[in-house]
Amino acid sequence: MAETLMRFEPYKAKKGEEYMNAKQLAHFRKMLEAWKAELSQDIDTTLHSMQDEQTVFADPNDRATQESDMALELRNRDRERKLIKKINETIAKIDSGDYGYCESCGVEIGLERLQARPTATLCIDCKTLEEIRERQVAK
Numbered sequence: 001m002a003e004t005l006m007r008f009e010p011y012k013a014k015k016g017e018e019y020m021n022a023k024q025l026a027h028f029r030k031m032l033e034a035w036k037a038e039l040s041q042d043i044d045t046t047l048h049s050m051q052d053e054q055t056v057f058a059d060p061n062d063r064a065t066q067e068s069d070m071a072l073e074l075r076n077r078d079r080e081r082k083l084i085k086k087i088n089e090t091i092a093k094i095d096s097g098d099y100g101y102c103e104s105c106g107v108e109i110g111l112e113r114l115q116a117r118p119t120a121t122l123c124i125d126c127k128t129l130e131e132i133r134e135r136q137v138a139k
Contacts (some may be wrong), residue, residue, distance in 0.1 A: 025094050028118055029091060043080055047077075
């Protein structure tokens with residue numbers, strides 16, 4: 001993720017520029033689509049390599065290591081698949097005109113926060129409150 005997002009120069013808003021104008025939306029759409037393409041390619045590469053590397057080891061330790069490695073890889077790819085779903089939802093928000101605004105309170109999320117986490121759905125204040133509530137429930 002970081003590699004893909006780092007390739008994009010942060011959007012520098014001009015003084016008096018309207019929040020989430022066409023240029024900003026195009027910038028974030030381009031970021032999200034590149035990120036999605038990279039994740040999809042990683043998933044495809046993993047699936048092909050797992051199919052190619054299916055070796056039956058006689059040694060139980062080698063077999064266990066291979067199975068453990070495959071399980072870890074599948075967990076990572078499942079996480080990436082969920083992230084692709086979130087990216088698709090975020091692109092849909094761009095299409096509907098809801099992108100960049102907090103789902104909880106409706107304020108602007110902010111360009112810097114979206115640059116760091118383009119799939120953010122909450123402003124920093126609402127996200128902080130959510131994390132505090134989660135920690136309280138976890139205790």
